[in-house]
Amino acid sequence: MKNQPIFVQSKRKYLFLADQKGLTILNPIIEQAIINNDSFEVVFLGKQKEFLHTDIAHWLSQQKMGTYLYVCLPWKELHPIKLKIEEVGFSEEEYQWFGHGDKSKNVFCCRCHEITEVANGEVEINCQYCHLLLEVSDHYSALRHAYLGYVAKL
Amino acid sequence: MTYIDNLEQFPYPFKGNMYRYSNNSIPLDVPKSVDITSNYEEEIKLKRQLLRDHPKRCFQSLSHTLKAQWEILALVMNHLVNYYPDKFSLTKTNTLWTFRNLILNETQQFIYGDESTLLQQPLDFIGRHVQEDLILMSERDGNLYLDAGQLCFPANWSLAFDLGMSFREIHYPIPGFKEEKLDDRILNFLLRLEAGNPWGRNNWSLMAGNRLDTSLETFDDWGKGRKQVTAENAGDLVHLRVEVQTLFRLSRSNGILFTIHTHLLPLRKLAEKRAWLEQFYHILQELPPYIVDYKGLSLFKDVVIDYLKVQLEKEDAS
Numbered sequence: 001m002k003n004q005p006i007f008v009q010s011k012r013k014y015l016f017l018a019d020q021k022g023l024t025i026l027n028p029i030i031e032q033a034i035i036n037n038d039s040f041e042v043v044f045l046g047k048q049k050e051f052l053h054t055d056i057a058h059w060l061s062q063q064k065m066g067t068y069l070y071v072c073l074p075w076k077e078l079h080p081i082k083l084k085i086e087e088v089g090f091s092e093e094e095y096q097w098f099g100h101g102d103k104s105k106n107v108f109c110c111r112c113h114e115i116t117e118v119a120n121g122e123v124e125i126n127c128q129y130c131h132l133l134l135e136v137s138d139h140y141s142a143l144r145h146a147y148l149g150y151v152a153k154l
Numbered sequence: 155m156t157y158i159d160n161l162e163q164f165p166y167p168f169k170g171n172m173y174r175y176s177n178n179s180i181p182l183d184v185p186k187s188v189d190i191t192s193n194y195e196e197e198i199k200l201k202r203q204l205l206r207d208h209p210k211r212c213f214q215s216l217s218h219t220l221k222a223q224w225e226i227l228a229l230v231m232n233h234l235v236n237y238y239p240d241k242f243s244l245t246k247t248n249t250l251w252t253f254r255n256l257i258l259n260e261t262q263q264f265i266y267g268d269e270s271t272l273l274q275q276p277l278d279f280i281g282r283h284v285q286e287d288l289i290l291m292s293e294r295d296g297n298l299y300l301d302a303g304q305l306c307f308p309a310n311w312s313l314a315f316d317l318g319m320s321f322r323e324i325h326y327p328i329p330g331f332k333e334e335k336l337d338d339r340i341l342n343f344l345l346r347l348e349a350g351n352p353w354g355r356n357n358w359s360l361m362a363g364n365r366l367d368t369s370l371e372t373f374d375d376w377g378k379g380r381k382q383v384t385a386e387n388a389g390d391l392v393h394l395r396v397e398v399q400t401l402f403r404l405s406r407s408n409g410i411l412f413t414i415h416t417h418l419l420p421l422r423k424l425a426e427k428r429a430w431l432e433q434f435y436h437i438l439q440e441l442p443p444y445i446v447d448y449k450g451l452s453l454f455k456d457v458v459i460d461y462l463k464v465q466l467e468k469e470d471a472s
């Protein structure tokens with residue numbers, strides 16, 4: 001990741017995928033595309049997230065070669081979207097991504113199915129609801145917006 | 155849980171003295187999604203108890219799956235009456251269907267396609283009449299998604315967590331799957347699956363205990379068995395767990411029905427077959443650490459190998 005979004009010239013089309021805060025960060029790039037009269041599309045990610053990831057996969061898979069993508073989202077939502085983007089076939093050279101806000105994530109308790117929010121980088125946590133000691137994995141569910149927490153100790 | 159007494163009926167899964175992950179699917183000889191064994195009544199009772207006590211753990215569906223669920227119900231009912239005509243019957247008067255389960259002495263009438271005429275969703279209903287777990291994979295944009303399932307006997311995974319995931323996402327935890335592009339290869343194979351040409355495969359693991367309901371949700375409980383295996387109890391405590399899986403393309407919704415029938419065999423029984431004993435001993439000894447670890451065998455594999463070795467030597471001596 002770069003610290004600042006960088007405009008990559010002469011692409012067939014530019015895509016921007018961001019939430020409110022992300023759009024302000026990407027704004028200089030969007031303005032550049034407007035000045036150049038380049039074709040572009042902005043997808044705004046609001047609060048409503050059901051099926052979102054499938055829709056994004058669909059949207060991205062419809063794009064032609066030579067399309068360039070900018071993504072700017074809260075850290076918590078970035079990793080799963082990157083998985084989708086790469087699953088659809090975008091390579092490192094075809095997109096730039098930026099995170100903002102706190103580096104936290106949701107953990108899905110394997111025993112009670114409740115979600116506990118934790119700081120990024122935590123390896124073992126207690127489920128907030130059933131108090132089971134969980135090992136945080138990188139197995140991610142887009143529908144639950146969470147990483148799976150496995151039983152940490154038998 | 156009781157096990158199959160008749161060793162000939164056990165779906166012993168191994169070929170050769172080595173095991174690796176691969177696409178081990180083969181076309182089915184008999185295009186049959188379900189199998190009725192001597193444990194039928196006991197397992198159906200357990201299934202229904204689990205569904206009653208833990209509905210979210212055992213059944214999940216997304217709202218757009220009802221059409222495909224009806225298709226699964228029809229497919230499974232057809233198999234039941236065609237392959238077990240003395241145990242099941244189905245009569246259709248226009249859209250009014252009458253399904254009879256003669257083993258359990260149950261009759262259900264319903265209007266095909268009308269959910270309000272069944273107490274459960276179609277997949278949840280038909281799953282209560284078969285020993286298999288039933289999973290619906292929907293196809294969209296060249297990918298497969300787990301959009302509905304009835305799962306009472308999972309091998310340590312969570313349906314509630316996996317709901318809505320793509321085929322690759324589901325298999326993400328398996329070591330080497332992505333690196334060796336197995337996920338892509340198997341997905342491409344599944345996308346080419348055609349209606350009328352079902353495939354099947356086996357998966358296996360070792361269980362310390364004889365529970366069928368080894369859900370991820372209860373792992374903190376049943377997983378403890380792994381610490382209790384000794385040379386003395388291994389023959390009775392440790393079971394070879396085999397999943398017989400089938401894959402059927404659904405012709406109308408274009409989804410895939412994935413069925414899982416779980417069988418358990420205690421090692422003491424396995425050891426009665428010299429060829430199996432020898433082969434399984436070699437396979438376990440040779441099994442690479444990443445598979446041992448993923449299958450959850452690290453805590454008791456060595457004890458099991460010792461047990462199998464002693465059985466082999468006993469037979470050599472006699």
Ligand code: HEM
Nearest residue numbers: 175176177178179289291311324327328340358359412449
């Ligand atoms: C299409 C429906 C399928 C579904 C819903 C499915 C689901 C799963 C799930 C949930 C797991 C456990 C993952 C975890 O640890 O969380 C798994 C494991 C696995 N699956 Fe699949 N699977 C499907 C088809 C296949 C096919 C067709 C193959 C191979 C040809 C395959 C090969 C494997 C293997 C090798 C494992 C690891 C098993 C072990 O080591 O015990 N799967 N699958």
Ligand SMILES: [Zn+2]
Nearest residue numbers: 109112127130
């Ligand atoms: Zn919990």
